[in-house]
Amino acid sequence: xxxxxxxxxxxxxxxxxxxxxxxxxxxxxxxxxxxxxxxxxxxxxxxxxxxxxxxxxxxxxxxxxxxxxxxxxxxxxxxxxxxxxxxxxxxxxxxxxxxxxxxxxxxxxxxxxxxxxxxxxxxxxxxxxxxxxxxxxxxxxxxxxxxxxxxxxxxxxxxxxxxxxxxxxxxxxxxxxxxxxxxxxxxxxxxxxxxxxxxxxxxxxxxxxxxxxxxxxxxxxxxxxxxxxxxxxxxxxxxxxxxxxxxxxxxxxxxxxxxxxxxxxxxxxxxxxxxxxxxxxxxxxxxxxxxxxxxxxxxxxxxxxxxxxxxxxxxxxxxxxxxxxxxxxxxxxxxxxxxxxxxxx
Amino acid sequence: xxxxxxxxxxxxxxxxxxxxxxxxxxxxxxxxxxxxxxxxxxxxxxxxxxxxxxxxxxxxxxxxxxxxxxxxxxxxxxxxxxxxxxxxxxxxxxxxxxxxxxxxxxxxxxxxxxxxxxxxxxxxxxxxxxxxxxxxxxxxxxxxxxxxxxxxxxxxxxxxxxxxxxxxxxxxxxxxxxxxxxxxxxxxxxxxxxxxxxxxxxxxxxxxxxxxxxxxxxxxxxxxxxxxxxxxxxxxxxx
Numbered sequence: 001x002x003x004x005x006x007x008x009x010x011x012x013x014x015x016x017x018x019x020x021x022x023x024x025x026x027x028x029x030x031x032x033x034x035x036x037x038x039x040x041x042x043x044x045x046x047x048x049x050x051x052x053x054x055x056x057x058x059x060x061x062x063x064x065x066x067x068x069x070x071x072x073x074x075x076x077x078x079x080x081x082x083x084x085x086x087x088x089x090x091x092x093x094x095x096x097x098x099x100x101x102x103x104x105x106x107x108x109x110x111x112x113x114x115x116x117x118x119x120x121x122x123x124x125x126x127x128x129x130x131x132x133x134x135x136x137x138x139x140x141x142x143x144x145x146x147x148x149x150x151x152x153x154x155x156x157x158x159x160x161x162x163x164x165x166x167x168x169x170x171x172x173x174x175x176x177x178x179x180x181x182x183x184x185x186x187x188x189x190x191x192x193x194x195x196x197x198x199x200x201x202x203x204x205x206x207x208x209x210x211x212x213x214x215x216x217x218x219x220x221x222x223x224x225x226x227x228x229x230x231x232x233x234x235x236x237x238x239x240x241x242x243x244x245x246x247x248x249x250x251x252x253x254x255x256x257x258x259x260x261x262x263x264x265x266x267x268x269x270x271x272x273x274x275x276x277x278x279x280x281x282x283x284x285x286x287x288x289x290x291x292x293x294x295x296x297x298x299x300x301x302x303x304x305x306x307x308x309x310x311x312x313x314x315x316x317x318x319x320x321x322x323x324x325x326x327x328x329x330x331x332x333x334x335x336x337x338x339x340x341x342x343x344x345x
Numbered sequence: 346x347x348x349x350x351x352x353x354x355x356x357x358x359x360x361x362x363x364x365x366x367x368x369x370x371x372x373x374x375x376x377x378x379x380x381x382x383x384x385x386x387x388x389x390x391x392x393x394x395x396x397x398x399x400x401x402x403x404x405x406x407x408x409x410x411x412x413x414x415x416x417x418x419x420x421x422x423x424x425x426x427x428x429x430x431x432x433x434x435x436x437x438x439x440x441x442x443x444x445x446x447x448x449x450x451x452x453x454x455x456x457x458x459x460x461x462x463x464x465x466x467x468x469x470x471x472x473x474x475x476x477x478x479x480x481x482x483x484x485x486x487x488x489x490x491x492x493x494x495x496x497x498x499x500x501x502x503x504x505x506x507x508x509x510x511x512x513x514x515x516x517x518x519x520x521x522x523x524x525x526x527x528x529x530x531x532x533x534x535x536x537x538x539x540x541x542x543x544x545x546x547x548x549x550x551x552x553x554x555x556x557x558x559x560x561x562x563x564x565x566x567x568x569x570x571x572x573x574x575x576x577x578x579x580x581x582x583x584x
Contacts, residue, residue, distance in 0.1 A: 227435070234427060237447055
């Protein structure tokens with residue numbers, strides 16, 4: 001009889017569903033609830049969520065591939081934003097681009113900035129991995145064995161990167177005045193075009209990563225390396241190279257995230273820290289190490305956070321992501337799509 | 346083809362191999378026998394570059410290959426076939442096989458080799474779209490051998506192909522290993538199933554405490570008193 005009281009997968013889902021219903025009920029009861037506010041909650045939530053999702057995607061990718069959690073990932077996001085901004089300032093006052101493309105001037109420059117952030121952060125990630133993380137695995141066993149050292153190193157790297165950025169760009173928040181066009185009207189709601197850009201570019205990056213991992217030969221190699229380094233070695237995959245590639249891709253995606261956020265908010269040296277924490281929450285909610293889960297978790301955290309700050313209390317905005325993470329860990333410890341896996345550092 | 350000379354190696358600071366010598370002739374099947382923890386698998390891991398060789402040389406086709414990166418050793422045509430549990434369970438059989446041919450440059454070559462492997466193991470062809478996790482033990486072992494054959498190797502090294510399999514399936518797999526040899530490959534088999542391995546092989550090495558203890562023609566080894574005593578069971582329990 002008591003056997004039936006044990007919380008299985010089904011029980012977890014029922015309790016979590018009850019929680020979601022209670023939460024929705026709370027929001028609906030709020031005096032601010034109307035169709036207009038719901039629309040803006042959804043768009044802002046989705047656009048913020050895709051940013052959390054992109055960073056979470058990188059964290060999950062590094063976790064599946066290298067078996068470690070990269071706690072300096074937020075700083076790649078921040079430096080990516082600065083890389084995009086630097087490119088923007090370089091191109092922003094070039095008249096010849098304006099002369100060639102008078103209509104599409106703004107977004108062509110912005111696409112170049114996104115591309116710059118992607119490539120430069122990819123190379124920077126490979127550099128960091130080779131120079132600072134790889135030597136920690138000298139004793140043998142690769143990343144799986146050196147796990148805890150790498151995690152501590154990630155914290156240190158985060159502090160170092162913040163301070164290097166501080167030296168280069170100083171701590172003043174900088175605007176990123178990308179000229180992407182007028183607000184767009186969707187369903188009676190005027191949305192700043194940067195929100196649309198975030199969602200569209202973010203989803204394209206996620207889809208591109210899915211295609212890359214599942215349909216190309218290099219992606220097949222990455223999935224093999226993520227599962228087992230030894231067997232990958234034996235089929236002739238250059239495992240050290242592939243580990244660098246995994247790290248580079250994760251950092252490149254974070255860089256794109258940074259440049260996407262730039263025009264909506266501001267670019268500032270300390271933007272990486274809170275994003276890292278929320279992306280971590282998103283990865284946990286979606287199921288740690290699961291790539292589609294990272295994006296879904298990002299959307300969930302984004303919408304939950306925005307809805308709560310609209311309908312419950314706006315003065316505790318940063319609290320909700322972690323509240324959701326705690327609830328998910330209590331009720332459904334594997335997250336939405338996670339599975340219980342062997343021990344990873 | 347493969348020549349191992351005074352090989353010393355181990356894990357961390359634990360030395361397992363204390364100067365092993367062995368030779369594998371071209372187009373032969375050689376069995377490397379020994380109990381648990383004697384260093385059989387360590388020789389394979391050192392030869393395929395998964396662990397470092399501390400001292401001694403490993404020669405393949407006249408070139409020294411010790412301490413080369415593992416993927417370069419595969420590129421030279423020396424491939425280790427893992428035990429059946431070492432597949433990629435979340436990928437289909439075809440994907441697993443394609444990973445085996447990862448170093449191949451041309452797509453046509455990959456498809457040809459895929460055809461060749463399905464020819465060796467028709468069972469894999471029947472299950473090509475299934476996830477590897479759903480295969481039976483024997484099929485997993487076939488998949489591992491097939492994956493090893495995908496990269497056009499000159500020599501394959503099998504790590505306990507009979508582990509945890511029913512005798513009938515072991516026989517089937519050993520027949521296929523013989524077929525592979527007849528098609529021009531060199532085979533090194535590491536085994537605990539001494540009787541079966543000696544029936545298959547031309548030449549045998551018995552390893553004990555990290556050195557080669559006994560070696561000789563497999564027919565001779567089968568009647569060797571020390572081998573009989575240690576591995577084939579005494580006269581009383583000879584079933």
